[in-house]
Amino acid sequence: AQSVTQPDIHITVSEGASLELRCNYSYGATPYLFWYVQSPGQGLQLLLKYFSGDTLVQGIKGFEAEFKRSQSSFNLRKPSVHWSDAAEYFCAVGKGGGADGLTFGKGTHLIIQP
Amino acid sequence: ETGVTQTPRHLVMGMTNKKSLKCEQHLGHNAMYWYKQSAKKPLELMFVYNFKEQTENNSVPSRFSPECPNSSHLFLHLHTLQPEDSALYLCASSQDAAGGSNNEQFFGPGTRLTVL
Numbered sequence: 075a076q077s078v079t080q081p082d083i084h085i086t087v088s089e090g091a092s093l094e095l096r097c098n099y100s101y102g103a104t105p106y107l108f109w110y111v112q113s114p115g116q117g118l119q120l121l122l123k124y125f126s127g128d129t130l131v132q133g134i135k136g137f138e139a140e141f142k143r144s145q146s147s148f149n150l151r152k153p154s155v156h157w158s159d160a161a162e163y164f165c166a167v168g169k170g171g172g173a174d175g176l177t178f179g180k181g182t183h184l185i186i187q188p
Numbered sequence: 189e190t191g192v193t194q195t196p197r198h199l200v201m202g203m204t205n206k207k208s209l210k211c212e213q214h215l216g217h218n219a220m221y222w223y224k225q226s227a228k229k230p231l232e233l234m235f236v237y238n239f240k241e242q243t244e245n246n247s248v249p250s251r252f253s254p255e256c257p258n259s260s261h262l263f264l265h266l267h268t269l270q271p272e273d274s275a276l277y278l279c280a281s282s283q284d285a286a287g288g289s290n291n292e293q294f295f296g297p298g299t300r301l302t303v304l
């Protein structure tokens with residue numbers, strides 16, 4: 075079975091600073107990888123996804139993520155964070171073979187300092 | 189309405205009550221999902237429906253009973269719940285069973301359930 079690890083429960087970053095959120099997955103085949111963001115009281119919004127091809131994927135709101143098969147990682151990055159980026163971020167993996175449910179990590183809570 | 193909607197947004201129920209959560213997607217998708225989000229735990233997949241047929245039940249207790257009358261609607265019927273069932277219940281939908289980019293899931297805002 076697949077699994078996802080997000081090692082950082084909380085991360086605090088100053089506004090304007092760069093950000094990297096870590097995600098490691100465990101899956102025997104080529105994974106389908108996702109990053110979602112959840113603001114308080116809201117559902118999950120997709121930031122970006124990786125299915126195949128270029129290992130550096132661009133998403134919405136200036137986010138990007140890089141798939142590294144050798145490290146089983148799919149870290150999320152942003153060069154300069156804004157106060158509105160404060161939220162919970164979830165990495166997820168899917169098998170991609172149809173209407174599969176996703177396996178999520180526990181999430182990373184991002185705090186933005188002024 | 190657009191996207192995925194869920195009603196009610198908040199629900200408080202006693203352990204002997206029977207209630208239902210409703211999810212509706214306006215995206216023309218054919219697959220729908222129920223997830224449970226508890227404090228300090230990852231989102232847990234509960235059920236998957238594809239073209240109205242249940243394709244996955246992730247060892248969910250029978251006090252949770254899903255229903256998918258058509259590809260646009262998904263219900264979660266609740267009865268004799270326990271306090272530990274208090275959580276945010278999220279509904280999602282995706283295009284269909286073809287996989288690949290069709291596996292992208294769109295989430296509703298969730299129903300915050302409190303069991304007393």
